[in-house]
Amino acid sequence: GIVRVEEIADLFNCAEVLGMQPLPRGPNLAIITNAGGPGVMATDALIGMGGKLAKLSPQTMDYLNSILPPYWSHGNPIDILGDARADRYRAVLEACLNDENVDGILIIYTAQAVAEPVEIAKSIVELLKSKGQRGKTILTSFMGKKAVEEANFIFNANEIPTFSTPEQAVKTYLYMYQYKRNLELLYETPEELPVDLSPPKLPIMAILKNAALENREVLTEFEAKKVLEFYNFPVVKTYVAKDEDEAVAIASRIDYPVVLKILSPQIIHKTDAGGVVLDIKGEDEVREAFRTIMRNAKKYNPKAEILGVTVQPMIKRRGYEVILGSKKDIVFGPVIMFGMGGIGVELFKDFSIGLPPLNQTLARRMIEETKVYQLLKGYRGMPPANIKRLEEVMVLFSHLLIDFPQIKEIDINPLLVDEKDAIAIDARIIIDKELVFRKVEPHQHLVISPYPKKYETLWKLRDGRTVLLRPIKPEDEPLWLEMFKNCSEESIRYKLFQTLKHMPHEVRVRYCNIDYDREIAIVAELTENGKRKIIGTARVSIELDGKTGEIAFLVADPWQGLGLGTKLVDYVIEICRERGLESVYGIMLPENRKAIELMRNLGFKLKYMEDGTIRGTLNLKEEEPPTTSIEEKVKVQEKIATMEKVADKEAEAEKAASS
Structure with missing residues (x-):
């Protein structure tokens, strides 16, 4: 739901x-203008920022041909010419409103001798009020400063945004479309x-501690790839050779x-140092390459500690080179x-950013936000990359950052992606030495709480079947619907x-996509x-004070009566205590006798409310055990008894009607 803008004005x-307009349905913008130049400049801005000119339907084109002079632009942007008056603006706007190919409309006006901006503005407002915006x-851009001041006032008074230049309007439109897209993807x-999110942690910590004990912040390439391998990350098999003969033996x-x-450890950018030799085909070439690398490295950094060389097979398959990296930010923690x-990272500066934890949807969004995504879809005879595998790799990468706050910076470049797999050719990891030997609370380095796996537990139903009690996940939507x-x-x-x-998708996803800091489900x-x-x-929705939560529960009918409802409520209460909540409450209908009895058995204080519901409150402070007063018990029991009588009468009436 966050949109990154470039300027304060944005x-x-x-x-x-x-505050004024519905969010754009899509990137397809129709541009109506009475001057060709501003229309072309608006189009350039639109295309340059990734938007699209709406392709007008044949019906719209036929209609415009019938009402506009023969020398109009015959396309989008729709140049309705300098002599356009209010009636022409209105007719063209109505045609665009009726065209399903159009997601948004930008109306441009430049001062002309025959056109009256106030009349045009009034005509536009009148049309939108009578016909609606569909x-x-x-958006509008009426240019001319004082000459269009009254027209702009009319637009603002009627919640139609107006901009001093078409480029500002286009930029804002696309920011709003990106915001809409972000929201859609957020709830996709x-x-x-199929990734293993429980890799062994101790071997990785051993690597980090060894580097810290040697007073090193930078892991060697061999160590970095070992860390990735423990997370089932695909890497090029890499071996260490301390001398020339060992390099020859490994290569053979x-x-x-x-x-x-x-x-x-001191030479991070190996290519810049002349420390990489590719496509070595024999023993003599290995020896020559080893000597060349040593000579170049000592020249590049005479004080560098040279541990040897790494030897790895030459990957010759065709693919796409991408980078996957992370750096710790003081405010946001690790940023992906x-x-x-490849070598063009700093030259092209084509990248997207995200925050862990990533899931498949968030990984896909990061990929799609880059220009390299167009290449990954296949280009000039190259088969499309395995995007699904790339998503898996990014999710694994995200979990590495979640599990190890000791990692300060990490780069996998290049990460070679082809139609079959993704493989890390080179990797660099920088650690925070101070954190390696310090006890760190889980996830405190993250700005977004990850899936709380610690709340997973097994429990038996009364009939002996075992269920897994666990926090809900966004991926659960199909199961939730069932x-x-x-x-x-x-x-x-x-x-x-x-x-x-x-239950529409928009509602379902809100049940499954939760903020684990503010909700327990x-x-x-x-x-x-x-x-x-x-x-x-x-689930318990934690209120803004952070001390109170509203509890609700549901057990599907085939599994009622097996003790599951009591267990679920008891378990979330236990989590609430751990989180430091002081009380929880639930709202029930009086006829929901099972829920009322369940809450009474768990110690909730019951109270009949003026709106006809029953509120159960449980004080989680041990020194103040909750009780229900005799008066409240009587009031609740009377209400339940009344509802039971009503239910019995309805049942008798139905029975009599059926007989």
Whole structure:
């Protein structure tokens, strides 16, 4: 939901449009102008920033041909010529509103002798009020300072943003489209990726501690690749040779051609130092390459500690070179960077940034935000890259950063991606020596809390089947929908206080995409015949004070009566205590007798509310055990008894009607 802008003015422009207009449905903009120059400049700005000119439908083109002079532009941008008056602006605007290919409309006016800006502005406002905007974003750029001052006032008074130049309008439109796209992607259901997120941690810590004990911040290439290998990261198999003979022996063993690289903690940019020799095809070439590398390295940095060289097979397959890296920010913690790799990283500066934890959707978004993505889709005879595998690699990379706050900086460049796999050709890791031997609280270095795996636990239902109690994940949306379908209308009404027969995607994703710092949501997952199901859930929404939470729970009908509801509620209460909450409460309908009884058994203080609901409150402070007063107990029992009588009468009436 965050949009990065370049200038202070962009902040105010975006805020203005957010307050006045619907977000753009897409990048396709129609430009209406009474002067060719501004229309062309607006188009250049649009294309340059990644937007698109809307392709007008045949029906729209036929209509415009019928109402405009024969020498209009016959395309988008729609140049309606310098003699355009209010009626022409109105007719063309209405045509664009009716065209489904158009997502947004920019109306440009430049001062002309025959055109009256105030009349044009009034005509536009009148049309939009009478016909509506059809969900399209409307922006204007009336140029002429004092000559258009009154027209701009009319637009602002009617919540139509106006800009002093077309380029500002285009830029703001595309920022708003990016914001809309971010929101859509944020709530897109990610795929579950087949990656191991529980690699061994101790061997990695041993590597980091060894470097710190040697007073090194920079891991060797061999060490860096070992770290990646423990996370099942695909890397080029790399061997260390301390001298010339050892390099020859290794090269002969792994088969030619090979690559030799300098191995020195002080030489980070190996190519700049002349420390890389590629495509070595025999023993004599190995010896010559070794000597050349040593000579170049000593010349590049006479004080560098030379540990030898690394020897690795020469990767000759065709592919795309990208970079995957991270650097710690004081405010945001580790920031992930993805973009065009190889020697052109600093030259092209084509990259996107993201924050861990990444899932499949967030990884895909980072890839799509770069220009290199167009290459990855296949270019000039090159097959498309395996984007799915690249997403998996980025998710693994994200979890490495989550698990090891001791990593200050990491670069994998190049990461070679082809149609089959992705493989790290070179890697560099810089550590924070001070953190290596210090106890660090999990995830305190992150600005976004990752999936809290520590809350996963197994529990048996009364019938002996085992369920996994775990926090909910964005990937759970399909399972959540299946649980919803297994709930009766009554169960849904008790949960949501309304009857729903269909749960739209926009609602489902809000249940599954949560901020783990501000919400606790535990699901019960049952696996039968290899198929996973969510059969119940309990959640606590933590209020702004950070001390109180509202609790709600739901068990799908086929699994009610097995003790799951009590266990789920009890478990989230236990988590609330751990989080330091002081109280939790739940709101129930009086006829929801099972929930009322459950809360009473767990020690909730029950109170009948004026709106007809029953509120159960549990004080989590041990020194103040919750109790329900006799008066409240009587009031609640009376309300329940009344509801039971009503239910019995309704049942008798239904029985009589059916007979």
